[in-house]
Amino acid sequence: MSQAPPLIETDDVVLHFPVSGGGALGLTRRAVKALNGVSLSVRPGETIGLVGESGSGKSTLGRALLGLETVTGGHIVFDRAAVTGGKRQELSKIRRETAMVFQDPLNALNPRLTAGEAIAEVLRVHKKVPKDKITDRVAELLQMVGLDPALSARRPQALSGGQCQRVGIARALAVEPKLIVADECVAALDVSIQGQIINLFLDLKEKMNLTLIFIAHDLAIVRRLCDRVAVMYLGRIVEEGPTEAVFSAPRHPYTAALIESIPEIDPTVSLPDAPMQGEPPSPLNLPSGCSFHPRCPYAEPQCSRDPPPTLRRRDDHGWACILDPGQLPRPQTATRLQNA
Numbered sequence: 001m002s003q004a005p006p007l008i009e010t011d012d013v014v015l016h017f018p019v020s021g022g023g024a025l026g027l028t029r030r031a032v033k034a035l036n037g038v039s040l041s042v043r044p045g046e047t048i049g050l051v052g053e054s055g056s057g058k059s060t061l062g063r064a065l066l067g068l069e070t071v072t073g074g075h076i077v078f079d080r081a082a083v084t085g086g087k088r089q090e091l092s093k094i095r096r097e098t099a100m101v102f103q104d105p106l107n108a109l110n111p112r113l114t115a116g117e118a119i120a121e122v123l124r125v126h127k128k129v130p131k132d133k134i135t136d137r138v139a140e141l142l143q144m145v146g147l148d149p150a151l152s153a154r155r156p157q158a159l160s161g162g163q164c165q166r167v168g169i170a171r172a173l174a175v176e177p178k179l180i181v182a183d184e185c186v187a188a189l190d191v192s193i194q195g196q197i198i199n200l201f202l203d204l205k206e207k208m209n210l211t212l213i214f215i216a217h218d219l220a221i222v223r224r225l226c227d228r229v230a231v232m233y234l235g236r237i238v239e240e241g242p243t244e245a246v247f248s249a250p251r252h253p254y255t256a257a258l259i260e261s262i263p264e265i266d267p268t269v270s271l272p273d274a275p276m277q278g279e280p281p282s283p284l285n286l287p288s289g290c291s292f293h294p295r296c297p298y299a300e301p302q303c304s305r306d307p308p309p310t311l312r313r314r315d316d317h318g319w320a321c322i323l324d325p326g327q328l329p330r331p332q333t334a335t336r337l338q339n340a
């Protein structure tokens with residue numbers, strides 16, 4: 001798997017959303033700097049977790065990867081087709097070969113369509129099977145996501161949250177995508193249902209060699225599901241590597257703080273020494289140098305003065321910080337996460 005060329009690759013992707021307002025007359029041009037030079041590469045069959053605080057740019061990156069956002073700079077290539085500045089043919093390939101699963105399973109489905117019709121719609125639009133085979137394929141897809149085909153006659157309101165999310169996943173699978181981007185797709189579900197959906201992804205990953213970009217706040221889920229993890233902070237990837245390496249021996253102080261800041265429910269585990277302070281700065285006005293320096297307990301004068309550090313790599317594990325591997329204490333919560 002590690003030798004295969006990337007299925008999707010981004011090079012220095014920048015995405016700024018222009019916003020009006022600011023200044024006395026409200027005429028000052030400003031921009032939300034949502035992505036600030038993202039380079040990421042995902043190989044076929046890999047599941048990569050995108051984590052980071054709210055507003056770090058995870059969803060924007062996920063949408064940009066599928067050509068659903070126009071980038072300000074940089075390049076995205078999906079399976080040798082250009083996503084950024086791609087020709088019609090290339091964009092249509094991306095539409096045909098990728099799918100997205102959303103957070104809110106109920107709202108993601110059309111309330112007027114039954115589960116079966118919602119899946120059949122995708123099969124028709126993408127011309128996946130002949131008309132007379134659609135019903136069979138719908139039943140097959142429902143079974144694939146662990147639902148009784150008899151549920152195909154139900155509308156979303158008559159299904160549970162977990163069932164709706166499975167229908168959403170079945171719709172995504174109907175495309176037979178090479179790549180799925182799942183954006184907080186279990187966040188709205190009960191813990192037990194979350195576990196079932198994660199098991200479903202693990203199963204599909206094994207059976208279909210699915211490539212999955214899994215956006216999540218929940219680090220324990222990411223640890224369970226993902227082969228690799230990319231940690232985002234204010235529109236940059238500050239750390240990226242094999243999940244176990246990143247969780248057990250983080251190389252960026254932000255990753256270490258993120259792991260330590262997980263709400264601790266186990267009274268036998270002592271509280272972290274240095275929980276993360278404050279809120280991230282506004283993406284309208286990024287700090288100079290490394291964006292994390294105002295919150296970083298290890299910041300040196302050069303961290304605010306010099307350009308943001310680029311990702312250094314060792315052992316397939318990248319980090320964007322002046323610190324060397326091994327300089328950060330190992331997270332205390334690592335064991336608990338591993339056992340989650």
Ligand SMILES: Nc1ncnc2c1ncn2[C@@H]1O[C@H](COP(=O)(O)OP(=O)(O)OP(=O)(O)O)[C@@H](O)[C@H]1O
Nearest residue numbers: 017032034052053054055056057058059060061283
């Ligand atoms: N269409 C838009 N116009 C202006 N700003 C936007 C737009 N979409 C996102 N943003 C801003 O871009 C930044 C990144 O947003 P994004 O939704 O990608 O973050 P996120 O990491 O997915 O956060 P969350 O964890 O809350 O989902 C945020 O500051 C957000 O307010």
Ligand SMILES: [Mg+2]
Nearest residue numbers: 058059060183
């Ligand atoms: Mg988001």
